[in-house]
Amino acid sequence: MDATPDYITDFTAFLQASPSSYHAAAEVARRLDAAGFTRLSESDNWIDAAERCYVVRDGAVIAWSQPANAGPTTPFRILGAHTDSPGFKLKPKPTIGAHGWLQAGVEVYGGPLQNSWLDRELELAGRLVTRDGVEHLVRTGPFLRIPQLAVHLDREVNNGLTLDKQRHLTPVFGVGDAAEADLLAHLASLAGLRAADVAGYDILTADTNPPATFGLGQELFAGGRLDNLTSVYAGLRALILTSEHTTGPISVLAAFDHEELDSQSRSGASGPLLDDILTRIGAGLGASVSERLQAYAESWCLSADAGHAVHPNYPERHDPANAPILGGGPLLKINANQRYATDAHGAALWARTCAQANVEYQEFVSNNTVPCGSTIGPLTATRLGIRVVDVGVPLLSMHSARELCHVNDPQALSAATAAFFVPEA
Known part of the structure; x- marks a missing residue:
């Protein structure tokens, strides 16, 4: 399957609009608005809600499209993904410094490949919340850098780099006296606010180098936050493409936050968000508790998260x-x-889905000596009892500031997701 330039071009625009989970949720919402979806508030009554709707909770988005003939026992087809990525998060009292340097106090977020963040122009991006509870998105553009120690000052660095998370990963953003600088005031000014107006913030780092295709035939694609915006965008595009379907299951895009922190939050997959939304959709269709469980029994979730391609320089780390x-x-x-969470029935479903979409797929299993991570898949299966299949785009350099995939694979995932949302009878 050949990737169309339109897919990669538009995916690049999506990535550049999404330096944080909060920006990603806002960009998903913007595109859903343009496609005719209706934004709902969780504090409103949804009984008379439209058939194509979405909800934003912090850095998460749940969107759905239900066919005209949907009823109390209509099953769901869910694409589950996540909007956050590893990196660094701004601490309270963010302006620090020493020896004539201005620095930002940051805390490690998730499990970044730390050395990949060195010597890059980074930006700060996220949300400011004012005392009245209003949220303001903000991003700085190129602003920070975590400078590495020169080889002349550490002659053994190429024999093994060890980074202290507190001392060595503090980025610089200028020179001067830290007592006279105010990083929060700078962020507030970008949002048209005063520092005194800001009562709280969730601000993270992102790489500012733009995504790019390269290599022989321009078939390789590199960029920040491919884990897991490849899945968010694939699901969003598939949902919009199939949203006019008049029969079949209810299609759902569930883009959670905080997966890199084990999903333990109100907007993460371990929280109540998805169950809350599915329950309210069912209530709008007149479903009793028994009918809702009937719908769950016939429902499926694709847990779509990035996976590992074989690394040519470390083949021994993969299953042979x-x-x-x-x-x-x-x-x-x-x-x-x-x-x-994949089992035999899930493998069979994925085979049917990819055949319908005319997409080739690959199986991934870890080397027995290299335990794998996990995804939202087992969490969703445990919380809801819905059958789950774990899938995703293969990457190199996962959790790097800049990850690598093939230009064809993200579009193939989106095509398979569209077939999953509207399966052949």
């Missing part, structure tokens, strides 16, 4: 018989210990 490659199609992720 299951070594997916970039450009080979999206992954079906399998783990005997349920770190991924």
Whole structure:
């Protein structure tokens, strides 16, 4: 399957509009508005809600499209993804410094590949909340850098780099006296506010180098936050494409926040968000508790998160018989210990879905000596009892400030998601 330039071009624009989970949620909302979806507030009554709607909770978005013939037992087809990525988050008292340098106090967010963040022009992006509770998105553009120590001052650095999270990962943003500088005031001014107006903030770092295609035939694609905006964008595009369907299941895009922190939040997959929304959709269709559980029994969730392609320089870290490659199609992720939620029925569903979409796919399983991470898949299966299949786009350099995929694989995931939302009878 060849990737159309339109897909990569538009995905690039989506990435550049989404330096934080809050910006990603806002960009998803903007695109849903343009496609005719209706934004709902969780504090409103949804009984007379439209058939194509969405809700934003902090850095998460749940959007859905229900066919005209939907009823109390109509099942759901859910694409689950996440909007956050590893990096660094601004601490309270953000302006620090020493030895004539101005620095930003940051805390490690999730599990970034720390050395990849060195010597890059970074920006700060996220939300400011004023004392009246109003949220303001803000981003600085190129603003920060975590400078590495020169090799002349550490002759052994190429034999092994060790970074102290507190001392060595503090970015610089200028020179001067930290007592006379005010980073929060700068952020507030970008939002047209005063520092005194800001009562709280969630501000994170992002790489400012733009996404790019490169290599032989321009078939490689690199950018920040591919984990997991590849899945968010694929699901969004598929939902909009199939939103006019008149029969079949209710299609849902569930883009959670805080997956990189094990999803333990009100907007994460371990929280009540998805169950709350599905319950309210069912109530709008007149579903009793029993009918809602009937719908769940026939429902499916694709847990779409990035996975590992075989690394040519470290092949021993991969299973020798299951070594997916970039450009080979999206992954079906399998783990005997349920770190991924795929089972035999899920594998069969994914095979049917990819055949319907005319998409090739690859299986991924970890080397027995290299335990894999996990996803929102097992969490969703545990919370709701809905069957889950773990899938995703293969990457190199996962959790780097700048990750790598093949230009064809994100579009293939989106095509398979569209088929999953509207399965053939």
